[in-house]
Amino acid sequence: MQVQRNNYIYDYSMSPSFNDENSLFNFVVKDGNGVKGLVDSGLTEVPGRYIQPPNQRINKQQAAATSPENMTIDLSELDGPNHDQVVKAIAHAAETLGFFQVVNHGVPLELLDSLKVAAHQFFNQPPEKKAVYLKGVSPSPVVKYGTSFVPEIEKALEWKDYVSMIYTNDEEALKFWPNECKEVALNYIKTSMEMVKRLLQALIENLGVKVEESILDTLLGFKMVNMNFYPTCPNPELTVGVGRHSDMGTLTVLLQDGIGGLYVKKDENSSFGNEEWIEIPPMDGALVINVGDTLQIVSNGRYKSAEHRVRTTNSASRVSVPIFNAPLPMAKIGPLPELVARDGVAKYRELVFQEYMNNFFGKAHQGKKSLDFASI
Numbered sequence: 001m002q003v004q005r006n007n008y009i010y011d012y013s014m015s016p017s018f019n020d021e022n023s024l025f026n027f028v029v030k031d032g033n034g035v036k037g038l039v040d041s042g043l044t045e046v047p048g049r050y051i052q053p054p055n056q057r058i059n060k061q062q063a064a065a066t067s068p069e070n071m072t073i074d075l076s077e078l079d080g081p082n083h084d085q086v087v088k089a090i091a092h093a094a095e096t097l098g099f100f101q102v103v104n105h106g107v108p109l110e111l112l113d114s115l116k117v118a119a120h121q122f123f124n125q126p127p128e129k130k131a132v133y134l135k136g137v138s139p140s141p142v143v144k145y146g147t148s149f150v151p152e153i154e155k156a157l158e159w160k161d162y163v164s165m166i167y168t169n170d171e172e173a174l175k176f177w178p179n180e181c182k183e184v185a186l187n188y189i190k191t192s193m194e195m196v197k198r199l200l201q202a203l204i205e206n207l208g209v210k211v212e213e214s215i216l217d218t219l220l221g222f223k224m225v226n227m228n229f230y231p232t233c234p235n236p237e238l239t240v241g242v243g244r245h246s247d248m249g250t251l252t253v254l255l256q257d258g259i260g261g262l263y264v265k266k267d268e269n270s271s272f273g274n275e276e277w278i279e280i281p282p283m284d285g286a287l288v289i290n291v292g293d294t295l296q297i298v299s300n301g302r303y304k305s306a307e308h309r310v311r312t313t314n315s316a317s318r319v320s321v322p323i324f325n326a327p328l329p330m331a332k333i334g335p336l337p338e339l340v341a342r343d344g345v346a347k348y349r350e351l352v353f354q355e356y357m358n359n360f361f362g363k364a365h366q367g368k369k370s371l372d373f374a375s376i
Helices: 021-030 034-040 075-079 083-095 109-123 127-131 170-176 182-207 213-219 293-298 337-343 353-360 369-373
Strands: 002-005 008-011 072-074 099-103 143-147 161-167 222-230 242-245 251-256 262-265 277-279 287-291 308-310 318-326
Touching: 021 034, 021 143, 034 127, 034 161, 034 222, 072 075, 072 083, 075 083, 075 182, 083 099, 083 182, 109 182, 109 222, 109 251, 109 318, 161 182, 170 182, 182 213, 182 222, 182 251, 182 287, 182 318, 213 293, 293 353, 293 369, 353 369
Parallel strands: 072 099
Antiparallel strands: 002 008, 099 287, 143 161, 161 222, 222 318, 242 308, 251 287, 251 318, 262 277, 262 308
16 A cells, blocks of 8 residues: 655555554664654554553543743743742643643744654655664764664554664764754753753752752753654554653753643542643643752752653644753762751762662653652
């Protein structure tokens, strides 16, 4: 069968049976067709490998609605007479939900639009154009194209394709990142750097401790931008775009498109099955910020890394573009000593961040269980 999509002709006459798990895995993961390849083949129902257990599925009707204005912070006011109130608002969001949105953030709005266009351009290419960036064949370890999270060990796959681009320097980015998105992705990272550092400064300031500039630089030393693609799904009620998890780094910056589908767990102490999830509504021109595990560790538990997940939809393909800001792999992370002295106890041990990364990527998504690796 030949299918024309986005001005390309795809020949699926040799497509495997998607009911055979090995054939499906090879087609989607090893050959680089991704979830988009499944959808482009004319798939009318979700293969069994993508069907989530009932307790992991996302019920849109049961999620709490929240107004964007209730969680939106105007960063331009950090420089004015309302500085203290803005810092308190940032800290309150980090202490409770672990998620908030920012406007007047310094990233050009036209760049945000260009990022969404570039993401669609990359994923709308023929599979063989994307497959050159698969793990093991990519021309550089700073670029990786893939699907799901760790499909080799996941019982149920996630309905998502992605390309990851690690930032080392401008020259390497322009040389190795995909042509379809390298310039806008690089500009995104560079124009967000000041905002991210100011957010971290505000959060540290609120803790009442003094830290050297080098500590801030260490906590933000690693930067990776992802472009995520969630194709239209014939059975969204059975699947997830991303399973429940927290991010491993310090702070994540996320660009959403207008489709929506990002959900955050309201109370991290709520029991399984009795949780309340809040949808983070798309807001034109805003960026979503969320606390990662590293900041929870450094703050000795004061700030909460946000457990979140993503639903799928049958109405349109969705894109999102996060920047993961994290420590460099060989950096040591642990609770700030002043906080341990004040709290009387360290809730987390000191460890090399590479160890935490290895543990994080060695398991399927399991909520916030990754933090157990650092807990005392």
